Amino acid sequence: MTVITDSAALAALCHRLSGEVFVTVDTEFMRDRTYWPDLCLVQVAGTDEAAGIDPMADGIDLAPLLELLANPQVLKVFHAARQDLEIFFQLMGRLPTPLFDSQVAAMVCGFGDSVSYETLAARLAGARIDKSFRFTDWAKRPLSERQITYALGDVTHLRPIYQKLSKRLHASGRERWVDEEMAILTDPATYRLDPETAWMRLKPRSGSPKFLNVLKEVAAWRETEAQRRNLPRNRLVRDEALLEIAAQAPDSVAELSRTRGMSRGTAEGVVGEGLLAAVARGLARPPEAAPTLVDRPEVPPGRGPLIDLLKVLLKLRCEAHHVAQKLVANTADLEAIACSDEAPVPALQGWRREVFGADALALKQGRLALTAARDGIRVVRLES
Numbered sequence: 412m413t414v415i416t417d418s419a420a421l422a423a424l425c426h427r428l429s430g431e432v433f434v435t436v437d438t439e440f441m442r443d444r445t446y447w448p449d450l451c452l453v454q455v456a457g458t459d460e461a462a463g464i465d466p467m468a469d470g471i472d473l474a475p476l477l478e479l480l481a482n483p484q485v486l487k488v489f490h491a492a493r494q495d496l497e498i499f500f501q502l503m504g505r506l507p508t509p510l511f512d513s514q515v516a517a518m519v520c521g522f523g524d525s526v527s528y529e530t531l532a533a534r535l536a537g538a539r540i541d542k543s544f545r546f547t548d549w550a551k552r553p554l555s556e557r558q559i560t561y562a563l564g565d566v567t568h569l570r571p572i573y574q575k576l577s578k579r580l581h582a583s584g585r586e587r588w589v590d591e592e593m594a595i596l597t598d599p600a601t602y603r604l605d606p607e608t609a610w611m612r613l614k615p616r617s618g619s620p621k622f623l624n625v626l627k628e629v630a631a632w633r634e635t636e637a638q639r640r641n642l643p644r645n646r647l648v649r650d651e652a653l654l655e656i657a658a659q660a661p662d663s664v665a666e667l668s669r670t671r672g673m674s675r676g677t678a679e680g681v682v683g684e685g686l687l688a689a690v691a692r693g694l695a696r697p698p699e700a701a702p703t704l705v706d707r708p709e710v711p712p713g714r715g716p717l718i719d720l721l722k723v724l725l726k727l728r729c730e731a732h733h734v735a736q737k738l739v740a741n742t743a744d745l746e747a748i749a750c751s752d753e754a755p756v757p758a759l760q761g762w763r764r765e766v767f768g769a770d771a772l773a774l775k776q777g778r779l780a781l782t783a784a785r786d787g788i789r790v791v792r793l794e795s
Contacts, residue, residue, distance in 0.1 A: 413461070414462070414463040414464075415463065415464045415468075415471075416465045416468035417468065418471055421464060421472070421473070421476060422475040424462055424464075425475035425479040426475070427457065428479055428485070429479055429484075429485060431458060431485055432486065433485065433486035433487070433488050433573065434457050434486075434487060435455065435456045435489075435569040436453070436455050436480070436489055437453075437454045437569070438452065438453050438454070438494075438498055439454075440494075440498060441550050442643075443643075444642075444643070444646075445642065446637045446640070446644070447638075448494070448497065450467075450498055450502075451466070451549035451550050452464070452466070452549055452562055454562050454565055455476075456566035458570075461563045461567050462563075463554075463559055463563060464476060465554075477499075477503050480499060480503065481503065481505065481507065483509065486509050486510070486511055487507045487510050488513065489513070490531070491525075492512045492514075492596060493601075496510075496597075496601075496602065500599065500602040506599060508597060510596065511573060511577075512589075512593065512596060513528075513569060513572050514528075514531075515593070515596070516576040516577075517531055518734065518738045519589055519592075519734055520576060520583070520585070520733065520734075521732075521733030521735070523735055524735045525735075525737065528565065528568075528569075529542065532564075532568040535572045535576070536568040536571040536572055538564070538568045540564060540568075541561055541564075544557070547561075585762075587762065588734075591762065604634065604638070606632075606634035606635045607627070607631055609631055609633065609634035610623070610702065611702075612630070612650075613630060613653060617658070618704050620698035620701035621660070621701075624693040624694070624696040624700065624701045624702075625660050625690055626654070626657035626693070627693065627696075628689040628690065628696075629656055629657060629686055629690060629693065630653055632689035636682075648673075648686070651671065651672065652670055652672040656670055656686060656690065660693070660694060661687065661690060662691070662694075663687075664679050664687070667686060667687060668683075710746050710749060711750065714749045714750065717749045720774060721745040721774065722742075723781060723788060724771060724790070725739060725745065725771075727781075727790060728766055728770060729766070729767070732766050734766060739763050740757070740758035740763070744756040744758045745771075748768075748772070749775065752775070752776075759772075777793065778792065778793055779791070779792055779793060780793055
């Protein structure tokens with residue numbers, strides 16, 4: 412059980428791993444009290460060794476690790492990589508490449524929606540994961556032997572998981588499906604936390620230009636301030652308070668303090684000052700400058716049964732192709748397809764169109780039918 416705490420040992424490890432075809436990677440971090448995740452441990456494994464890297468160790472230089480993650484000759488294998496990638500994007504200014512996510516691959520291979528690492532470890536590596544350390548405090552030092560054993564298990568079992576999933580993908584000819592998903596996961600735009608788009612996280616329902624202008628400004632202020640202070644957004648100002656402030660547009664401390672969840676002391680302090688300034692900026696914006704809501708299409712009367720049929724067809728096609736439904740389409744996608752043959756949804760593009768989208772349009776256009784049979788539901792193709 413190796414935990415590396417000095418730069419020389421880390422450089423030596425990364426030099427050895429740079430000759431591997433692939434390495435498995437995982438992280439342990441804390442984010443309960445901060446905006447940015449506090450990286451507490453990085454686990455990596457090659458063919459013959461696995462190690463934890465302690466980024467909290469005094470004087471350790473993570474440059475060799477970051478160079479390994481950027482090495483185009485070494486595939487980096489993660490499970491449910493998004494949060495790990497966010498951490499490395501902040502450290503590196505770019506993303507590890509090339510990349511393989513075992514959760515995405517497992518969904519493509521028919522293991523169900525958002526399959527857990529524990530499930531894959533049991534089914535593909537014959538390993539049982541001790542879940543008791545899932546919520547442990549990884550920032551406390553020293554780490555116990557049981558913590559280290561648990562952490563290294565997240566990369567040692569990932570090796571056979573990757574190898575078996577890779578074989579399944581090759582045998583089924585579905586490497587391209589995973590490649591399309593990796594292109595999204597490795598897009599830097601996925602990880603850029605732009606204050607100017609922070610309002611979208613709040614999913615507002617009102618399309619009032621005044622409301623949206625104010626919401627955009629107060630949400631941008633909170634995002635910038637949360638980043639600067641390294642505080643969770645909702646610890647600074649809660650989402651529901653921002654929405655109410657945007658609706659009421661207070662112009663004084665007294666009015667702001669009447670906002671639900673906003674104390675008089677907070678309204679009178681620097682947070683209140685920042686919010687009131689943001690409200691004023693929002694009110695100064697012209698109506699035509701307001702952001703635009705992207706509404707889900709209104710489903711015309713009578714399309715409900717068609718959407719229900721599309722749901723049945725989605726389940727049938729995903730079961731037939733052994734792929735998770737969540738990866739192919741969601742309810743909003745089905746509603747959009749019911750409304751338009753040219754709906755801008757993933758289900759009508761790429762491999763998803765092959766699996767489901769083309770049949771969805773055929774069903775909608777009367778070129779395909781569903782019928783009950785003794786062994787379930789069958790798809791019947793009709794002559795045009």
